[in-house]
Amino acid sequence: MTNRPSEATLRNWRRLAVTDPSERLQTRANKTSSARRIVPLEYLTHRRNLPRLQQLLALLAGNACRLPEVLFSLGRNLLRRRNILARPHVRAVLAEYPWQAIAELETYPLPEDEFDFLGLLYQCLKSEGEKNRQGSYYTPLPLIRQLLQEVSCPASADWLDPCCGSGAFLLAAPARQPQQLTGIDIDELAVMLAKINLLLKFPEQEFSPRIFCANFLHSGPDGLPSGAGVQADPQYDCIVSNPPWGACIPNRPGAALNQPAEETFSSILQQAYRLLRPGGELHFLLPEAALQIKAHREFRRFLLQDCRLHKISAFRNRFAGVSSRSVGVSISRDSPGPEFSFCRAGASISLSRQAILQDEQLRVQCLSAQDRRILSALYDRQEATLAGSTWGLGIVTGDNRGKLCDCGGDGLEAVYTGREISEYQLLPPRKFIRFDRTQLQQAAPDHLYRAPAKLVYKFISPRPVFTCDQGQHLFLNSANMLIPAIPGLDCVTVLAFLNSQLFRYIYQKQFTDLKVLQGNLLRLPFPAVSSPQNRCLSQLAQRILAGETSCRAELEEQVFAAFAVPDRDRDYILQQLQDS
Template sequence: MSEEIINSFKTAEILGISQASIRNWLRHGYLQPVDREGKHFLRAEVLKLKADLSSGKIDRLRSRANKARAEKKFLPVEYLRDEKNLFQLSRLSEFINSEGIDVRMALLVLALNLFSRNGDLQKSELTEIILLRSQDFSRKAVYAELQKLWKEIPEEVKRLTSQEALDVIFKYPLPQERDVLGLIYQSLMREGRKASLGSYFTPPAIVDRMVRENFAPGQKVLDPCCGTGQFLLACADYLQEPEGLFGLDIDWIAVWIARINLLLKFPQDFSPNILVLNPLKDLARDQGEHGKFYGSFDLVITNPPWGAGLEKDVAVKLNAEFPGIISSESFAAFLLVSLELLRDGGRLSFVLPEAILNIRKYAALRKHLVENWRIRKIECLGKRFKNVFSSAIRLELEKAKPCAGQLVLIKRNGQEYQIAQQRFLNNKWYVFDVYLNEQDERILNKVYQVKHLTLKDNADWALGIVTGDNRKFLQAKPLEGYEPIYRGLDVTAFKLKKPSAYIRFEPELMQQVAPLERYRAKEKLIYKFISKRPVFAYDDRGSLTLNSANILIPKLDYPLKVILGLFNSSLYAFIYRKKFHTLKILRGDLEQLPLPLWDKEVLEQIASLVDQILQGNDRFPALDDYILDQFGFTSEEKKYIRFFVQAD
C-alpha cells in the first residue's frame, strides 16, 4: 500500500484542493510527481503532505489546503471599493451566518433593503413588502425579479426563518458599494464551492481600468462569465440606457444579483440582458436567438473561471469547433469562444492566469492567437486574488489579422514597453516572452549571436530516484550498507552539500529508477529541479539522487566543467529567468541554453576557474566576470544583469 501510485484527481480529493491547485503546487515544488507529466503521485507522499498541512508543519500551504472542499467563508476584501466598509459588511455576513438564514432569503431581503432606498417600494414595513404584491412596486421588472427568487425559496424556509432576523437585514445600514449583494453572496459562498467553480471576483481597480481603457458609450458589450455583474456595472457608469449590456453565467443566483444590480443602477422599467447560460455549451451559430450572439459584440470583457475543467460533452463540442487548439482548461475555452462573438474590429479584454504565457500545454492556443488576432496589450498583474496562488495577467486582443510589424504593449512592474508580436512565433512553443524588454532582448541577442552548440540531442538525462516510501527506505544517518543520496536541497552551485539522507540502494524495490549507469557515471552534473535559476553541482563519485535532484551527462565535445560554470553564472540565471520565467528547471529549457564555441584558451580558463572553485577557492566573482567579458558586455550591461539576478 505504501508504494501505491494515485492520479491527480485522487490526490486532489485527499488534499481537498482543486486541479488548478495541484498544478500550482507542482509548479512550486510542494508536490513531487512520479511521472514527467505531473499526473501521478505516491499515495504515501500525498498522505504525508496532508499530515504536515494538518499539523501546521507547512504553514504557508495550510491556508490553502482543503480549499476546494472547505467550509470557510470570508468577505472578499479585494472586492471592496472602500475598505472602510469591511467591518460593517462583515458584521452583516456574520449575523446571517449566526442566525442560519438561507442565502436566498438573505439576498431577497437585502435587495428589498436597497430598493426601499431608491423609491421602488410603496410600503415601508417588511411584513407587508415580503408578501410581494405587484401593487407595492413602482416597476414591474423589479417585482418580476424578486418573484423569481421568492419562488426558489422552499416554503419551509419561509415559514421557519425568524421575522425579527429578517427585519434586522431589511433595516441594516448598507454602505455605498457598487455591488453590495455580490459582496455578501461572495462572503456567504463556501470557499470550496468557489474553488470548484474556479470563480473569484476581480478587484474593482482592475475592473475599472479595463472598462475605462476599452469601453465607449454606444458599444454592445458582453461579459460571458458575468457573475454578479461587476464589469457590466463599471460600463453602466458611462451610460444612461442599459440596452447594450449583456451578461451570461451558469450560477443562477449570481445572474439574479446581476439583474438586480442593473435595475438598481438604471431607473427604466426593463428586463436586463443577463441570462443563465453556458456559452461553452449552449451557444451555436445555427441556434436561433442565441446564434445571433456570434460576431455581434464590440467588446467582450471578463475574468473567466481558471481552475474549472470542461465537461466531456463540452470538450467534444469545442474540439470539433477548434481542432488541435482547445485545452482542458475552462479559461482557454472561454477565450476562444469569446473571440468568435466579437464583430470585426471588436476588442477582447480578459484576466487570465499567467501560465497561459509560457506553459507548453497552451502552445497551440498561443500560436492561434499570434497568427489570427492582434495582441494589443499584456499586463502582468501579480497575485491579485485572495486564496489563489497563481499570478494573473490581463490580455487584450482585437479581432483583426496582425499587420506587419504589429507591436504588443507590455506593462509590468511599473514599466511599459513594446515588443513585436512576430517574436512570439519564433519562440519554442510560441512562448509569450513578455519579461524581455528591449534591453533584455539586446542582451540575449548578444549571447545567441555567438556561434554555439546546445544540449539538444547532445546529452543523457536522468530523473532522481522515486523510492515509493521515503520513510521506509531513507535514513538520516549513514548505517552499514547505506550510501548517500542527494535531494534538491543538498545541491548548491558547483558543490553538493553534506547529504541529508542515506539509502540502501536496492533498485528492484524502488518505484522509479533511471538506468544505473546514469547515476554511476564517472562525471556528471546534478541540478535542482525546483528553482528559479539553474543550480548545478559537480559529481565524480557516482552519487545517487532523489527526484528533486536530476542528472545531466553531456555527450558532446565540450568541457563538462565549462557547462558547470556557464549554468551557474549570473548571465545564465538572467537568461533562464527572462526566457522561461518558471520555478522548475526543465530539460526542454536547458536544451535551449547556448554553449558558446569560444577559442580553446577561453574554455580552458573557464574550466580552470571552476576547478579552483571546486577546490574551495572564492573564484566565482572572477569566473562570472570572465564569462560576461567573453560576450563583450559593457559595464552598464553587467550591472544591469547582476542587479536583476540579485533582486529577482
C-alpha cells in the same frame, strides 16, 4: 474520501515505473480537493470593512444556513437599503428564485461602499477546491479598471461579459443604460448576484437585467441560451471578461475552434470574438502562461493571424490562492496589423507580429531589440544543453501533517524542502521523515537521492535557485533534483552557470512562470568550455559552497567571459537585473 490522482502525478508514476498505483496513497492534499476558505483581500474595496466582513462570516459559520438563502437574503438587504426592494421590476427578478429569506440577514448592517459586496462574500464562502475546479476567481476592481482603460468604445456601446460571475466588469463598464449590458455565467448563484448588482447600479430605472445562466460554449450562435427572447444574431461593440483558467468545459459539438476543449479560456475568447461587430473590441484577462507554453501555441496563432492584436499588458496583481500572473489581451475584429504593444512595469515596447510567427512555438516575449540581439548572440555560442541529464522529483507524502515530524528520532531522516535551498547553500532541515517508499505517494529512485553529488533547486520560484547536495539527502516535492550530463563540465561547473547573473537574465527574459520548469531549464544554453575554464569555474563554485562568498564576483566574470559578452552588454544585463 479518496480522490483520483492528478494527471501530473500519474505521469510521474509512469516515469518512476510505478506498476501498481493502488499502493500509493490516494488522499493527496491538492487545491482541487481543498475545503479551505480564503478571504480574497484584493477584492475588498475598502480595508476598513474587513472587520465587518469577518463578523458576518463568523455569524454564518455558527449557523446552518444554506448558501443560496444567505446570498438571497443579503441581496434583499442591499435592495431594501437602496429603497427599491418593493418595486415591481425588482420583485419580478427575485421571484425567479425559490429561496426563503432569512430575517436576521435581511436587516444585518452591511457596508454600503463596497464595489461588489455580494461577490466578495460569495468568494469567501466558496472553498478553495471549488474555486480551483471551476477556475472561479473574481477580478478585483483595480485590475478591472486597468483593463478597461484600453476600451475606446462610445458611451452607447453594447457590452457582453460571457463569464460575468457576479457582474464586476458590467458594473464598471461606462454604460448609460442597463439594456447595453449583457452577461452570461454557468453559475446560477453568480447570475442572481449579477442581476441584483445591476438593479443596484441603475436604481432609478425599471428593467429586467440581461443576465443569463448558461454555458457560453454550449450556447446558440448569438452567444445566448435558446429562449432568451432576444434577436437572432446580436453583435457587440465591446466584450470584456476574466474567463475560467484551467477549468474543463467541453466545447459544443461541431464548434470550429482552434483549441482543445480543456483550454477553456481560449475557446471562450474565440467564440466571443465571433460576436463582435466589425471593429468591435475584446479585452480579456488571461494567465500569463498563455503567451509562452506549448499547450497554448494555437491560441497564440489565432491572436496573431485571425484578428487585430493591439496590446498585451502584464499585471502584477494576483488573486488569492492563485500563483499565476495575469495579462490583459486587447484585440479587435479587424485585419491583423504589423505590430502590437507589450506593456510591463510601466514600460511599453512594440513587437513585430511576423517575428513571432517565425518562432516555431509562437512565444510572445517582452523583449526589446537590444534584448533580442543579446539573446541571439548568447544562443549562437551554445554548445550544449541539459538534455540527457538525469532529473528527479521530490517526495510527495500524500499527508505531510501525518508523515513529517519537526524533530529527529529513531528511524527518522532529515528531509529538505525548497525553503531550505538558496544559492550555493542548503539551510538546516526543518522536517524529518521515516523513508518507507511503500507509504509515500511518490518518490524518485533511491539512487537519485543517494547520489554522491546532485544539484537541487527550488520548484516554486521566478528564477533558478540551485545548490549542490553532497550529503545524499532526501527532498520533498517543493525541491527537484538534477544530475547534469554535459561533456566537459562537471556538476559544480554547471551549478556555477545556473546560479550566475547571466543565466538569471537569460531565464527571466524568456520565462515568466512562477515555477522552475524542466522544459525551461532544458532551453538554457551552455557554451563550449575548455578544461582550464571548467577547472577554474568548478574551483570558484566549490569555494562559494564552502562559504567563501568573496569570490562570487570573479565567478560571474568567468561566466560572462565563457560567452564572450562585451562590456557594454554586460553592463546592460546587470542594469536589467537591478531594475527587475
